[in-house]
Amino acid sequence: MKPSYVKIKEDLEKLIERGELKTGERLPSEKIMAKQFSVSRETFRSAIKLLQQEGRVVIKHGVGTFIVNPLPQIPNSLEKLGSVTNMIKSAGLTEGEQRESIQVENCNEEWARQLQVEHGTPVIVHKRIRTANGEPVVFSLNILRKEQVNESILEKDTIGSLFNYLENECSLTISKADSELVVPLHTDSNSQKLLIHPETTVLLMKQLHYDQNNVPILYSYDYFRNDVFKFSIRRMR
Incomplete structure (x- = not known):
């Protein structure tokens, strides 16, 4: 309601x-x-x-x-938090995924600091390539706090929108995220998974997602093909 x-x-x-x-x-x-x-x-x-x-x-x-007259909408505005699934569908493309792996790992120092857990705490690490009309356009590395997520996720072949899965299967609603934009090195192995055309470049978005209580739920590395995705922000004075 x-x-x-x-x-x-x-x-x-x-x-x-x-x-x-x-x-x-x-x-x-x-x-x-x-x-x-x-x-x-x-x-x-x-x-x-x-x-x-x-x-x-x-x-x-x-x-x-x-x-007042409404301002024109900005495609993929950085002010609006949305899932990769919705970004692909809003562009009129058919979304798909290719899972690389999903497993329990001990979190490294960066993941532990972001998720506010002890170094070495077991977390669920989910790697996949998102496709649009059959082409790879996003590589995602998602780190989830194991105690918050239904472990049935380990058995699923596909997940689709991770936001929807967390909400429907785990009763976890992502309400906000802190995001950092990074230009990855060309030697980054995750970036190389998307370099399928000579003109392709890649943008990395690191995001820490929180629930309504400001508890960190998900830390993600999302690599976006720059020839497919454009990100903008409206700056106000």
């Missing part, structure tokens, strides 16, 4: 799309709108914050909240 502030945000979007709320128009006061939607002012404020983050409204303090 959606939180009430998300539903309010969606209702406001519909009013904008139908032209009942027009660009440049100022919304009634927070008190009036909260009463109209039968919610607290704090709940309505949360809905407005979502619209503000998406560039649908601008808040002028001491003046009011105004409807």
Whole structure:
């Protein structure tokens, strides 16, 4: 069930799309709108914050909240956390995977530091190549805290979206991630798995994923083919 502030945000979007709320128009006061939607002012404020983050409204303090033209969407925006599966499908390509290995290993110092466990703690290490229309486009190395993950994952031939697996099979929801972009060396063996065309270059994204309680769940190395994926970020002043 959606939180009430998300539903309010969606209702406001519909009013904008139908032209009942027009660009440049100022919304009634927070008190009036909260009463109209039968919610607290704090709940309505949360809905407005979502619209503000998406560039649908601008808040002028001491003046009011105004409807503005939405900014164009950025494909693969670095601000938005999404799975590799969704990235491939959103590009209109057919997603597939080639598993290389999945096994229990003792974590090294980097993995232990990121996942906040002791050096040498058993973790599940999952390596696979993601394909788009049959071509390798992403290599992923995923490290999962063993005590949090259903070990039936070790027996699965394919997993698809790891985000969906963790949510549906392990009751773990990834809500945020810290990401670092790296240009890997050409001698990186994982990078070389994607160099199938002369013009291909590779970008490495290291990501530490957290649940809603800010507990680290997954540390991943995702190698993306630069001739397939473009990443952008909208910078605001």
